[in-house]
Amino acid sequence: MVNAASTAKHRPSTGSGPVPPLSAKIVEPTVFDLSSPGRIGVTMPDPDVPETTLPPRELLRSDLPLPELAEVDVVRHYMHLSSFNYSVDSGFYPLGSCTMKYNPKINEDTCRLPGFLHTHPLQPIETVQGNLLLMYTLQEWLKEIGGYAAVTLQPAAGAHGEFTGVLMMRAYHKSRGDTKRVKMIIPDSAHGTNPASVGMMGLQVVQVPSDERGNVDLKALEAACDNTVVGMMLTNPNTLGLFDENIEKVIELVHGCGGLMYGDGANLNALLGIVRPGDLGFDVMHFNLHKTFSVPHGGGGPGVGPVGVAARLADFLPEPLVGMIEEGDDDTAPLYGFLKPAKSIGRMKAFHGHFGGGFVRAFTYIAMHGPDGLKDISQYAVLNANYLLARLRDTYRVPFDRICMHEFVAEGRFEGSDVRALDIAKRLIDYNFHPPTNYFPLIVHEALMIEPTETENKDTLDAFTDALIKIAEEAKTQPDLLHNAPSTTRFGRMDEVKAARELVLCCGLPEDYSNQ
């Protein structure tokens, strides 16, 4: 890698920030470090219109402190950076709760078709009937897959979908004059976004525990259900990877006290063609198109979080929805356009949602699977998880051990050893696997949450379990191998305390830049 021996020459761009140590070795300089005055990355054409004078100087900025690089500098820089990443394209990524499945390559081509790429969200609907038909169809398909009366595609991510759903639940109660409902029931195994979505709206969280089989504790739930409850947010299968064995009773209790049932669709990859959450009685659910329907995770986003609702909530959906506004006949195609639900909670973001990067890829994926292919996805996702569980349960303690769905949670600790889940995770990197999610869910000590997805073959799963079994052995015989892991990678463990204490959040051009 370039400049491996050089040292940091950059400074934080802000005068107030602490200066990083000059001794840190640089593996890859930043774009600011690489800048050299006078280099050109792109040449724009000269103006073809008569010149107008620029606005008065007092409105203009005097300097634009951006780097100056040639095209080849930029390409090599980002290629170097790309080589530091582990990705689904390079290997097994069993990050529990994230559904890191293989992302089909055709999606990358369909979402870049010029008709999708270069259309403006405010174009007249007559000029974007292809986009609108795609959105309308995707709404219909998600309704069918989830068992819902209506779907909004607008929310930008799962957490955004949760916020949308909870806003609708509250608006529903309010529209009935039922204003005393201020509590949301959330199990102790829930994702942090659930309570955060509720907290954002000033509602109270009532936490209910899990029982010894990993189900919602029915007694505690019964005690929590009263006429101040907005509803319950539940991930099913839950974050232990377990399908709640009493799901119908849970929903009956919540509905019984007048509450609504929110389904966190994070784990929908276990349920395609297996069961429709809407049929079970979940009144609202968000879909994660970036998990279940192969929209790539993009290094942290963008996500896509459509929300499905039962009929009684359809009027509260965010605007706009896509609808058929003129039915076609033998001679003319139907006309698709936008609709505003009667009691809409409003708009969740600008424009119509993550169309190109989200809807087009998910549409392509669903179209290529059909009903049987979708069921295969979930069946094999569940088979792969159970296969790993079967091969690992003698080595790693599994606190809630029964047939799991698409993922399961093991404990990353051994009696008489100071090895922790974190060490096991880091050691897996040395075996060229991405670690599972660790320290979540909070109800399992030293949790290792493993989700293989359906797109891994038996050889990979065998190699992964062999590595984990070997690591358990190493934990006894050579624990330092784990404590010091990873050792085979370009980078070692990071000093996270230093990052939080010094808070160097930006860099800028070198201080002597203007003199060069």
Add this chain to the structure above:
Amino acid sequence: MSYIPISPKERDAMLETVGVKSLDDLFEAVPARHRFPMLNLPPALTEMEAMEELSGLAQANENVRSDLVSFLGAGMYNHYIPSVVDHILRRGEFYTAYTPYQPEISQGTLQAIFEYQSLMAALTGMEVCNASHYDGATATAEAVNLAYAQFRGKRRKVVVSPAVHPQYRAVIRTYIQGTDMELAGDNPNTDLDSQPDELATLIDENTSLLVVQYPDFFGRVYDYAKLIEAAHAKGALVCIVANPTALALFKTPGSLGADIVVGDGQPLGIPMWYGGPSVGFFTTRRSFVHKMAGRLVGETVDNRGQRSYVLTLTAREQHIKRERATSNICTNQGLIALGTAVYLSLLGKKGLRQVAELCYQKAHYAAQQLSQIDGMGLCFSEPFFHEFALCLNRPVAEVNAHLLDHGILGGYDLGQDYPALKDHMLIAVTEMNSKEDIDMLVNILSEVSHG
């Protein structure tokens, strides 16, 4: 088409290890009466058929590169995207990775986000930038949340200029519904000619935040320094919603005194994609960093003494704070933020300024030509960047239908949001519009005006 890489023989061996006879046996916890529904979906397509189907849908649109000449902006802009940007975004190492929870094998994503944060801070003239929000509108709503949290809920008023993008204002209203916050100034019937300094009269000791846009929704560029001073005098914070291309030319919001600068990064190398995904940037001062939502990348060293990057200050976030977090956001727009970083690195100091000047020059040429048409005129006289409001002598919808017949995507109908601006069109001009395009627009509008 299936992407499952398991043969029937392997499947049977795995079922045996698990101890069940068939795949269906794995689902006994699911209530039998709802198990295995028949999904009414079309049968599966092969890759070849899917490509044909999707191409058909894409071709059913008229796009602004090969079918239409566009003068439509209003929050999303048609700019040139250099080839390099998409070549980098197509690297599987970037787009098939997830949130960098394991920094040892995620330095590519982490350093790229750190550079994005640095580039956006430099562009806005602010001290810190987070790893991004969903879009400009939600970033603006998060600024409202930050200000509310900063005053611990004691200041409940948010003053929003009516010249902030109507959809951004709508998103703020959605986000704060049911809370004790109230909006002031968010009134499309106000006199839009009035100077923004008049917003100062709405700011009091109960105001947590003032939100203005730069250039505003009508393209106008104001020096907000005095207004910001007035807001600060009442103890309120100020958020500027900025167009990032304009910031290559105009004074930074940071130098005007803004506390928070947000906006949509789409103009920086991201396709319009029928509205998304784009990226919402969020920059602020160091003193607000602990109240800021969203992910944040910080610099550190690894145990080999190498400069490296990690997600930092995670204790602010939902997975730790749960119901006490100020926001539930847990993703960022990672890949799109990377795209803007590549774009800014490539255009750099000179290129971005050139793009901004081209937009400025072409928009001013267009405005000058259009304002000479009888019966039409510019609505405002303030300096503007690449967008301006044109007053027509007939309904915008009618004019746009006529333009569309000639292959031109006309401007945004301002009467939809502002009753006083009935028959006013918001026209955007970028480097993508040639003089020939502009002259064609002028000619057709001239015919319309006289026709």
